Amino acid sequence: MLCRNFLLLRSVVGDKEVFEGFAILSSCCEGRMEEGAIMEERVIEVAGLAHSFGRVWALKSLTFHICPGEQVALLGPNGAGKTTLVNILGGFLRPTRGRVRVLGVETDRLGPSQRAQMGFVFQERPGLYPDLTVGETLDLFRGYYRNPVSTALLLEALGLTDKVRRFVRHLSGGERRRLELAVALVGRPRLLFLDEPTANLDPEGRRWVWERVETLAGEGVTVLLTTHYLSEAERLGRRILLLREGALLFDGSPQDMVARAGLPHHIRFHLPGGALPPDLAPRARAQGEGWVLQSHAPLEDLERLRQWGAEVFQVQGPSLEEAYLTLMREERHGLSPEPSA
The missing domain is CATH 3.30.70 (Alpha-Beta Plaits)
Structure with a gap:
């Protein structure tokens, strides 16, 4: 409760709307942090990961790990393997080779206990029912968890209180994205996957999502974000994983990525x-x-x-975007047509 009271105090002297939302999200995360006070050293652990679709290798010998509370931006051009990697990490796709552990468990053995600690916002995998209202949607997904966030808290935190009786099919693009984020947060996740979370949003909506993600990260939620907006990666990603043709080209901070480009x-x-x-x-x-x-x-x-x-x-x-374009143009050292056996 100390964190929540502090944030409510800040709301009096700071930006009222932003900090009030922060306070509510803080309370949403309290239950999970108390539940899992002793957390695994690594939330995600990947070793020698490779995946093929027929003769085409989408991922080639990836090795990295992500620790609790990290904000990681996954970057790369179309076809780099970002979606394949997220699907494997989420347990939706079994890897061809290598070892992948999420929340201490192999991804092909993820059970209800681990999945209850994971939240997802997908760009191309809609998870909302158009004939339900906003309130009915949250009540439905709350039923999947033992200790869910209340509907009222989620509505207030995500700015949807006045849309509680509106049908999903009548929501704007920005309102739908807010509801998708609310659904991802209903189970108090420790690990949040965000696939292009601000795609098709206007600048105001994009900044709104950024502020909420920063709040969650500040509360200890691990965030893995895919985006094509380099400004978004620079703001939300304390660490960058850069993929090209299925290989891990860079792993480090945005500042190190700019330095690596040598601009x-x-x-x-x-x-x-x-x-x-x-x-x-x-x-x-x-x-x-x-x-x-x-x-x-x-x-x-x-x-x-x-x-x-x-x-x-x-x-x-030099900007992160300039560094990204420079690294994409570099000679493809070590990018073999398939991973070594």
Whole structure:
């Protein structure tokens, strides 16, 4: 209760709508955290995972693990193997090779106890019944769990209280996504799979979902997110798993991914005297009334520019999107047509 009271206090002095929702979601998670105070060291453990559809290998020798409370963004172009991986982790598909454990159990042996601790929001696997109302939908799914979150709390937390009697078929895209998230949270999950959670949402709806996911992660829920929005991955993913052609190309923080791409910073500046330092001139180009310098050592170059009397007005680092595109264009080292035996 301490966490909930703190958040309610914050709602008085901060953004009221956001923090009130945070307080409700905090209470939703309390039961699960008390139930599983001693958690497995690894929520997901993957070793040598490979999967084929006929002669085509969708996944090739993946090895990684995810610890409790991590926020992981799974990135990659279409056909990289993201959906196949999520289906295997969720226990919907048996892997061709390798070992996959979720919540301490092999995925082909997941039982009701483990599934009750998992929540899913799928983009292409609708789980709502169009002829039920919002309230009836939540009551239906609550019946599958021993200690579900109350319908009233979910409605308030997900901003659906005034839609409780509306039929699902009459909901907007953003309202449906809120209801799908509510269904995923009804069982107090420790592990949440989000497949393109903000696809087809407007910017306001996208930020609303981001705030709720951040709240859940702050309460210790492990989140695995797939997205094509690099800004979403940068905000919600404390760690990136980057797939290409079924192989794990990168595993690390967004900052490390940007560093791995080796892209330069851009320093924009004015030079009153007009003459560039000779050692910087080859990397600078004129832009409007000023200059832009490409720099792989921005601190050193900034000092050099200041010594030369330059007026620096912007330093821009490479974005996660630029790093993603660069890594996608890299030569495909080690990507074999099929995993080794």
